[in-house]
Amino acid sequence: MTSTETTGRIQREAWPLREPGDLDPLLDEVGSARVVMVGEASHGTSEFYRWRAELTRRLVAEKGFSFVAVEGDWPDCHTVHRSVVGAAGAPEDPREALNAFARWPTWMWANEEVVEFARWLRAHNRGLARQDRVGFHGLDVYNLWDSLRAVLAYVAEHEPDHLPAAREALRCFEPYGESPQSYALASRMVPESCEAEVVALLRDVRAARGGSQSDAGALEERFIAEQNAEVAAGAERYYRAMVSGGAES
CATH class of the missing domain: 1.20.1440 (de novo design (two linked rop proteins))
Incomplete structure (x- = not known):
C-alpha cells in the first residue's frame, strides 16, 4: 500500500472527536469485552489524556468495568486507589495522592487530566457499595x-x-x-x-x-x-x- 493509499484510507475511515458522543462507535466495538486496552500516541499530551479519561469514564459508567490499570508503579498508584475508593485515612482529594508520585516521569500521572478523572472516579464510587467501588491500580514493576x-x-x-x-x-x-x-x-x-x-x-x-x-x-x-x-x-x-x-x- 502506497503512502497516498494509506492517507486516503485514513481519511475515509477516521472520524473526528469533538464531544463524548463521538466515542459511541468505540463503545459499540467494546461490546461485552471484559478487558479494554487504551493507549495514546505520546505521553504527556493533554488531548490524548482527556479523551482517554472520557473513554474510561464511559467504560466504567456504561460497561461496568471494575478497575482501571495504568502504566504506573503499584505502590504509588495504590495511594490513588485508596483515595478514589474512599478508604479510611486516604486523601480526600486524589490530587494529594497524585502529587506524592516521586519516581520520574511524575508528570505521566501527576497531571490535571488525571486529577480530574480521579476526582470523577471518587465521586462515582461514593454512590456504590464498598465492594463494588472501581479501583485504580499500577502495572509497572520499576518501584x-x-x-x-x-x-x-x-x-x-x-x-x-x-x-x-x-x-x-x-x-x-x-x-x-x-x-x-x-x-x-x-x-x-x-x-x-x-x-x-x-x-x-x-x-x-x-x-x-x-x-x-x-x-x-x-x-x-x-x-x-x-x-x-x-x-x-x-x-x-x-x-x-x-x-x-x-x-x-
Whole structure:
C-alpha cells in the first residue's frame, strides 16, 4: 500500500472527536469485552489524556468495568486507589495522592487530566457499595524498593515468621543504593543476583495465610502484600534482563 493509499484510507475511515458522543462507535466495538486496552500516541499530551479519561469514564459508567490499570508503579498508584475508593485515612482529594508520585516521569500521572478523572472516579464510587467501588491500580514493576519495604512492613505486623525472608531480600539490594541500573550492571558482571531472595519472599507471602480470611480488610492487606511481592520479583527479573542483550531484554 502506497503512502497516498494509506492517507486516503485514513481519511475515509477516521472520524473526528469533538464531544463524548463521538466515542459511541468505540463503545459499540467494546461490546461485552471484559478487558479494554487504551493507549495514546505520546505521553504527556493533554488531548490524548482527556479523551482517554472520557473513554474510561464511559467504560466504567456504561460497561461496568471494575478497575482501571495504568502504566504506573503499584505502590504509588495504590495511594490513588485508596483515595478514589474512599478508604479510611486516604486523601480526600486524589490530587494529594497524585502529587506524592516521586519516581520520574511524575508528570505521566501527576497531571490535571488525571486529577480530574480521579476526582470523577471518587465521586462515582461514593454512590456504590464498598465492594463494588472501581479501583485504580499500577502495572509497572520499576518501584522495587518501595514494594520491598511494603512487604517488610506487612510481614512484620501480620506474618513475623517470614521476616527473615523479607529482610534478606531487602538486604540483598542494599549495596546498590536503590539504583536499578547499578544492580542490573552488577548482575551482568558477576554470576550472582538477588533472584533467589525475591523468589523466596514471593513464595512465602503466597503460601502464608495470616489474619482472618473472612475479614475484607485483612484480605485486602494480604492482596496488596502479594502484589508488592510480585512487583519485587518482576522488577528483579526485568532489571537483569535489561542488560543481558538477549531476546528477554
